[in-house]
Amino acid sequence: MGKADVRTFLRMGSRVADFLKDRIEQKRSVKIVAHRDTDGIAATMILAECLRFYDVPFSIEFSRPKKPAEIAELGQEEYELFVFLDQGSAQLEAIHKSLLAKHRDVIIIDHHPGEFHEHPNLAVLNPHSIGMNGAKDVSGSSAAYVVVENLDPRFRSLIVVALIGAIGDRQEFFSGFTGVNDVLYKRAVDLGFVETREGLRLVGRSFRPLVETLRLSIRPFIKGLSGHPTVCQQVLEELDLKPSTMLSQLDMEEEKALADLLVARAGEAAKAEEFRHTLWGSIHQPVAGFHLLSLTFRECSALLDACGSLNKPEIGLSALIGDRTAFHEATSLLTTYQEEMLRALEYLVNRLGSVRERQNLRVLDGGDGVRPALVGEAVSLLIESGLVRMDKPIVIFSKTPTGEIKVSARSTPALAMGGLDLGAAIKAAAERAGGVGGGHDVAAAARIPPSEIEEFLSLLDKSLEGSHEVSATD
Ligand SMILES: [Mn+2]
The missing domain is CATH 3.90.1640.30 (inorganic pyrophosphatase (n-terminal core))
Known part of the structure; x- marks a missing residue:
């Protein structure tokens, strides 16, 4: 543009x-x-x-x-x-x-x-x-x-x-x-409203003890560490940090040492560019004109996201406007949301071994262990956590309580820039398979009758023909 x-x-x-x-x-x-x-x-x-x-x-x-x-x-x-x-x-x-x-x-x-x-x-x-x-x-x-x-x-x-x-x-x-x-x-x-610096992009810098910040980390989700308080504690001991310290209290050297240790813990996943950018990068902080000065933009966004996902958007709005009680309620909704997402990610990670490779996409059967409304976001988080290779789009399907199949699909900005419009491809394939679907060029979803899922995948695979080779180079 x-x-x-x-x-x-x-x-x-x-x-x-x-x-x-x-x-x-x-x-x-x-x-x-x-x-x-x-x-x-x-x-x-x-x-x-x-x-x-x-x-x-x-x-x-x-x-x-x-x-x-x-x-x-x-x-x-x-x-x-x-x-x-x-x-x-x-x-x-x-x-x-x-x-x-x-x-x-x-x-x-x-x-x-x-x-x-x-x-x-x-x-x-x-x-x-x-x-x-x-x-x-x-x-x-x-x-x-x-x-x-x-x-x-x-x-x-x-x-x-x-x-x-x-x-x-x-x-x-x-x-x-x-x-x-x-x-x-x-x-x-x-205008002097924001300051940007480099650092760990984890959520909870100034409102949670570090051990909790690590335990609840879903962005990135670090396999074997996220959701495991004892492991988180060990990591902090290795660095001689108290579990009750807050991330915002670390000096730059300590913050970098922690980042290095998290990269080491993440193993293979840390080789992905997505993981490294998700863990470490620009942190924007409001410095004037806004009451939540100790929070990063990403943290404010995570709070609102949790409130919206748990159907309490008005709590997020009140917190944003300046209501202290609402802010505390929003942080506790954030914890609830992150804990649910940790369970969802753990569940999906255990199924990644059964990913099916097709010509132009990967397919994961997401089973019925994740609330359908969470599946799309969970896929995005798996990608950002370096746990899913993204040289071609991924499609995850899951069963809804009514027996329908919900399909969540993700592509990357690089693939989209190469001309791949996932939303359009999903819409066309879903309609031909007797379902409905659509979305953006990088994220899309559909609902498909269970008997038509193979037909849907074949149609989608075919329509993506040639698109990923073009974009893999840019
Ligand atoms: Mn929007």
């Missing part, structure tokens, strides 16, 4: 801001409908802070992307302006029918693909509407920030929250941010 595209996107953001400003001046009542994940929660905080400042009445609802029937229900509510955050683009038809046709105003701030028809009561900010890649260059939260920064300079400190949301959507790469996110990151540095 070029600089010109970023400028076009920022200009679109200021047009959406004008639309919002008119409604703010008229004190229209607002309903925020946000995606229930890190990015959606971060986007919500940005808009909520803005509306609160102008004394505009609003309410918030977090959800998965709404189905048409649910959007019809929204049409029964009294609000004058509906703002969709990190969702809405794929539901435009229902939004037209149930909201715009009923003389409601609608703003959609999103980065998912969809359709874009104009309407005088509709304002849309979406990178896809100008042909930009929403999967890597801009998140829902960075788009929300692009809107509010036009309204008043006091909202600039929310740029930190924009980047936390982008990190939640895995839009920070080995080499840093790209596109709109990169412009915002540089602005955050210039």
